[in-house]
Each structure stands twice: as structure tokens, then as C-alpha cells.
Amino acid sequence: MKPTGLIFFPAFDWAISPTHPEREERLLYTRDQIFEEGIMDLPQIKEYTPKLAEARDIARVHFCVPDVAAQVTEAHLISAGSTLVIADSLLQGEIRNGFALVRPPGHHSMLVSHGNRGFCNINNEAIMVEYLRQKYGIKKLAIIDTDVHHGDGTQNIYWHDPDVLFISFHQDGRTLYPGTGYMEELGGPLAYGTTINIPLPPRTTDTGIHYVLDNLVMPILEEFKPELLVNSAGQDNHYSDPLADMRFSAQGYARLNERLAPDIAVLEGGYSVETALPYVNMGIIMAMAGINYSNLREPDYDPTRFKEQNLETIKKIVNRQLDTFKNREETIHKNRSRGQEFETVYKNIFYDTDYISEDQTERLRLCQKCGGFRVILSSAQHRSARYYEVYCISVPAFCCDDCHQQAIDMYQQMCRQGKYDYVYLQDRIKDEYKSFDPRQEVEIVL
């Protein structure tokens, strides 16, 4: 059997700040545990070396304001680049599955990036997904976000994409950052039902999470039939996590990955650096590599300690979301028949780490043939005190000729208008990423 690919990149020389949870020490004990276990020496594991992602890999997903260099450090490029190494190894048939055990994380980063939100600047999973689509022509993918926080960044990026199924289960947004991920968030008008949120009550245990997995996630996956499955693998559902309030265990995480069987797992959050991460990471690696994990547990683990109190609530959530998913095509059909050319939504996005408040006007073309392209007018004052107003046009990887042509025309028109600080065209059909600065009259093409 082929091995499980593993990139371990703890970024021992990168932190948001010395006492921030996202600091150098985060994967130190995980390093100690996996190295002491000698897991890299096992024939079931193949260790890979990270590489730097290129600016165009980032621009394929994000509108970085003003440019990619302003939003990413080398650590971000390595973290994102690692997911690409794993993706290549998988698609080239070297490995059965792979785990990018890397930091910094990315699932709170949205389509437009003005700064750091929820410890994230760029979205590692989305960068990998768009790379896979571009390089290997994969169309349908599923991302299961198992982090305790709602994966609002990934949700935002794939909100209008009917070919990317995004399922996030997390601690209820009324009790935890980022305060979103409610059942009603189900995707845009033409991609309704391929965004599924499962807000779980605080203190949900292994029993509760596995109920969701068995009765909601697995049936949906079976129906959606993705070509490739990604686990956006946060580890902060753990009972010892200092930032959240759930009751998941290392055994629970291992079993989740065995059952879900993701093709690729990418580390997200998890800040119980000493009492959870070493064991949860071991559990994920062992489960993915098909190694018996029954002897793995946290030093203070007691299987009888937590009783599931909220199973009835969870069952209700599961049944409701299952119905929504089943009726999604009907809803999409209805939305499409409204005969409207564009749908417009206004929103405000807050960047907690960088304290930035962004205003967006998002317009989606309600296309009759495809998922439509979207346009975002975004404005925010950066930490540098500079205020940016940018115009972003995003052409999805699988989009009809009409939408593609309209998007290109719109870009040229906006460049001529000269009203915005920057005009961006993200053309995933041509794999070409343009940005135009009307004042300098400079166009950069990645």
C-alpha cells in the first residue's frame, strides 16, 4: 500500500506575537511526540519537504490588497506551498493520502484579504483546491471543516461555487469567534445547499460529533460524490483547548479521520499546545496511515468523564440540514428563474487580529448556464492608516463563456473609469491574475 504523505512545518521561527496563541511553541510538543515515536521512519509514512507557494498561487484565490507581498510573509508562502507539495504527491500517485501539518493556518481568510483575521492571512485549503483544479482539472471537491471555529473564510470563498461542497461543524457562533456559521448560511443563490453549517452546542463530546459525521456528513458526501475530499483539520474541539469549550478527544479525532478518510488534511487551529496537539496530531497521522491507534490517548484521558448532554439538539440540526441539502436543486432553480441579472449583497467584515473593518458590496451574476461570476467593491482602512477602495472581479474555475467575456469587459471598463485605488481581475479560466493601478497606470499580471 502507498504511504501517507506528511509535511511537518512547525515554523519554529514565526509568531504573530510572543504571547499570541499562534506562536513558535505551538507545534513544539507535537514535534517531540511524533519524532520520539519515530513515526517518520515507518514505511507507512513518507515525509516531504515544504516549498514556497508562488504569488500567482495566492492570487488565484485572493484579492490581496494592495498586492500579495503586502499580505503574506514567507511563513505563509511555505504553509500554503506545503499543501501544494502534498497535492502534487497525491495526484502523481506517490501517496495514498496526505497531511500538511503546517502553520500558519488559513481558514478564516476570505476572498478579499486586507489583513489578518482569526490568525489567518491566506486560505491554505482554497489555494490548494484552486491549484488542483488548474493543474489537474479536478472540478468537484468537498472541504470538511473540523475546526471548532466556523470556517468563515473558506465559506466566503466558495459561497457561490456549486462544485465545492463546504461543510463546517463548530461550536455555536453565539458562543465563539467568529460568531457566524448558523444553519441559515447555506450558500449563494446559485450554489444553495453546498454550504452546510452545523453549529454545535458547547461541550459537545465524541458521541455528538460522531453522530453528526455518521448521520449528516457521510450521507451528504455520498450523494455529492466529490472527486477529492479535504479535511480542514482544526484541533480545537479538544476538551483541553483554552480558546473553545468542546469535549472532543484524540481518539475521537483519530476515528473521525478514519471514517471520513480525507485525501488531504490541512492543519488549522488548535491551541492546547501541550495537552492536546501532540496526541491529536498523532491520532490523525495514525488514522490516515491505517495504523492501529487504540493505544493512543492523552495522559489525563478518561473515556467515562464526558457524557453527551445535547444529542437531541444535535439530531434536530442534522435532520434539518439533511432536508435542506436534499432540496437544494429546487431552490437553485427558483433563484435562477427570478430573471434578475445581478444579485447584490452588502456586508461588513471585521479583521479581529489586525482590527480592520471592511465594507463590501458583492454582486453575483445570476447566470442561466453556470454559477455566475462575482464582483466585489471593497473598502477598508489598513493598519498603516491608508484607506483602500478596490474593485475585484472573480471568474470561477468552471464558468461559461458569457460570464468570462463579461468579466473581462467589466475589468477594462473599470480600469478606464479610474475610480478605485486598484482594479483586480482574477481570471481562473485563463489562469491569469491582473491588477491595475489607475493612478500610476500600471498593470501587473501574475
Added chain:
Amino acid sequence: MLIGIDVGGTFTDGVVLDKGRIITFAKEATDEQELSATLLKVLDRLLSDLNSDAIARIVLSTTLVTNLIVTDRGPRTALLLMPGFGLPQTAYDLAPDTYFLKGCIDFRGNEVAPPDTQEILAVINKIKEQGIKNVAIAGKFSNRSQKHELLVKTMLEENYPEASVVISFQIAQQLNFPRRAFTAYLTARTRARWNQFIDDMQEAMKERHINAPVHILKADGGTMLLETAREHPCETIFSGPAASTVGGLALTINDRMNSVVLDVGGTTTDISLIIEGKPLHASQGAKINGKLTHIRSLAVKSIALGGDSVVCNNAGLLKIGPEREGAAACFGGQQATITDAFNYLYELQIGDLSLSAEKMNRISAELDTPVMDLCREVVDKTMGRLQETITGMFKEWEQEPAYRVWEIVNRRAFRLDRIIGIGAAATVIVPRLAEELNIDYLVHQYSPVANALGSSAARPTLAVNMHADTQADLFTIDPGGIQGNLGKVRNLQLEDIKEITRRYLQDIAAERGLGEYADEAQFTREEQFNVLSGWDRMGKLFDVGMQIDPGLINEFKGVDEI
């Protein structure tokens, strides 16, 4: 004067080096059963017209432990493992007589689960009943707390005093429990035989009135005193390839080039890399019988192709190696060899060219291929395999795992400057390969004995690692398995830990008779992490490594040109 003796698989070579010149050279066929006797035969030939007072140092490189381990010989040895939580017990396929014990320590040295003394007693009795006298004890994270290993050792001493015990934290303190356990097991299994060899050598030196220090060459290309080596038999494995690498270094002293050292023997070719004048170490420890150890070794690849590899007609197809059946045809051998193909194609005038021609022509007739095409094919295939291996080694070096941003960002590609050819058949292959790769090469008059030369000039090495945890108030130092308390010093800084490491290195170096090199030790690892609880700093974790790199001793100033 310096003496170097390299016991190889086929031959044992010895040299006496006087300032940059080899004044005496001796070669004997190696008798695998009587390694000491072979060694002493060579030594006596070297000493025949030498005043023993004039000898400054003797370095031996021997295959003794390598042979014991590779052929799986040695007394029955029990391996007592305390793996605690994590991988299943089935993951530890290290030794036939393996026993599992309860007890678990975590990465901070905390006791997670206590050992069970009843269980330990039962296992001791079982070992006793089976008549197993050698025991290795290894616990996961014993490098962070020796408590459990020591308990088992004490119980063994009390209940089975005849047993000879090795504890893993004294063998190695790096992370990687299976490698530490396997290294401890190999140590326990070979220690008695190894000490017998050391006794023999010390006795032999006494008889010959030799007072000069006697060193043993290690897998990392450095040496250690015979007396120090008693507890570290495994460090002497793979010293043959190490000798040739250091030999390559000795021929090119003081240059900082990127070289590949090609030791072309009769049956095999050993390939190693010298990067900016320093031999490249394997990123993992030495691999023995498919299992990794904590033995620091040079990155050497061996391929089964040498000057005497037989070239023949194998059912209508050309076959090259891996067999060797005596010397090449040009030296009177019965079979055509790689040397003969090179000899004929390039008219190298090695030995008797007409004998090469005769044998190659015979195969050419059998295979119905023009003889020059045939020679060309042998040459291309040989060089192809060498090139492939060399390129693979660069790739591996370039792709070594890295865990820091700066390491990834500053990653360099490897640019090869030169081939250093050593070994008997280097003159045949190396110039042609260098031409093919379009780089320089060096084949020196001392190339055929560069391994013994390398042994004679190799400097002692020593690596010291310190781990300190100011919150848990503990530190460990490798080698020697020193563990202790920091004594509640709240404000230790990285500089303090480095200073402590430096002092330990100086002490251990002095103890091991290599004090003069202590000042040249360099820090190889400097890590510090804050331990936070909430938003408060509770302590710091440090990992510091310092070492005296392999190289050449101060007395050695290079070899004379011709």
C-alpha cells in the same frame, strides 16, 4: 609519525605517515575469523623498521562490530521496552527477545503512568530462565526522564546480578524512541565481544612497547580513544566508508570545494559528499539491516559496481556485475571486467591491454556486437549508475526536511566542483566520469591507500547536546546520559545554556583525551521556546547542540604532491 590501519572486507591496508609522505605501506588479505590477527600482522609490518617511540598516534578502523551486526551474530539479548501510549506494540519489531513493560513518561519528563514492579520482576525471571545475560532497557521519552529506566536497571541488578545491562538514555538522548531502543539493543549485544577486541589491542600495544594513544575510527568520520570506545561499540560501524571520505579530505586539505568522493574498490563503489570542505552527514542515523539507529554517520551510498565487477554474456544479454571473480583480465584474471572495458575502449594501458582485448572480443563474438560498441555500453552503463547515485545524493541533501522559515527560504542547490577518486580502480573510471560531468577530478598517487591515510589523519569528534526545561527544572546532557535539576534558576537565558554546554563539552573532551580540539567546537543547534500558560511565561525550553566536526588532526598538514 602517524599510523592508520583500515580493515576492509577484502584487504587490510596500513600506512605510516611522516609529515606529508607515506613512508611505509602494508596490505594483507583480511581474515574475517581472525580480525585482530590480520590487524596485528599489518601493524607489525608497519613497525618493522620503526622506532615505537616515534609514533604519535595509531588509528584503527575495523569491521568487527559491523560484521557482528550485519550478520546478526552475538549472544541472545533481551530488549525491555516501555513504550507507554502511542503507537501499538506491533510497531516495535526490533529484536526477537522483546518484552513490554508498563510505565509512561511524556515529552516534559512527567510520569504519565507508573511502572509495575511485579511485572518487571516477572520479566526478569523470564529472562533469567531463558539464560539471557545481556539486557537493553529503553523507555519512550527516557531522554526527558531516566526514572523508569533506572528503576528497571536497579531491579535487574538486585535480582539478576549476572546480567549485563545497557540503558538507552546513556546511549543516545535525541528524540526517536525506536532508534534509541535499537541502538541500545545492538550495544548490549556487541559490547562483550567488542571489549574483548579492545583488551586484545591494548595487550598487543603493551607487548610492542607502544605508548602512543590508540584511536578507533567512527561512522561519523571522527576518532575516539580505544578506552572511550568500550561503551560505544556501535559508533565504530561503517568506519570503512568513513575512512575513505576522510581520505578524500586528506588529499584535498584546506580547500572549500563541493566534492564527491568515489572510492572505487573491486566489488563496490562507496560514494560520499564533501560540502564546502566538510563531509556530509546522514540526516538520519546509520541504517542497519533496514532499521535506523542513533549512530551518527556520514552520508555514504554503496553500489555493487567496482573495477573487478564481471562483464559477461548472460543468455544473449550483456550483464555487468555484481559478482567479482578475482582480478581484472588485464591483471591476469579469468573474466572480463569493467576495468577491461575501460582499458580497451580508451587504450588506458592498464596491466596487459591485450588480455583485456582478448576477453572483450570473446564476449563481443558471443553477443554478436561490435567490440567497441560493447565496451561503450559497459562504460555508459557504469557511468550512468554512478551519475544517477550522485544526483540522487544531491537531491536528498537539497530535500532534507526543514522546520524553520529561514531554512526553506535560504535553501541552496548543490553545485558539484570536483570528483575525488580513491581506491584501486579510481584511475580507470574517475577521469572518464569527470569528463562526462564536465568537472574537475583528482586522482592522487596515494588514492589507492587513501582509506588508511584517512584513518591516520582523522581528528577526534565529539557531539554534546543539552536539553533544559526551566519550568520542570530539569536538564539532560548527551553523551553520558547526564540528567539533573537546574536548581530553580528562574532567569536562565540561551547564552547561559550555551555556556553550560560548552563547559560540558570541554570536560568530556578533556576526559576523552581530545582537549586540544575543544576550542574548535561549534554550536550546531540553538533553540529556545517560551512555555506559556494563558498569557504568562512559565519557563523556557532550550535545546543546544555543540560539536567538534570531523576533519583532520592538527599535526597533519596535507600530503606531498608527488
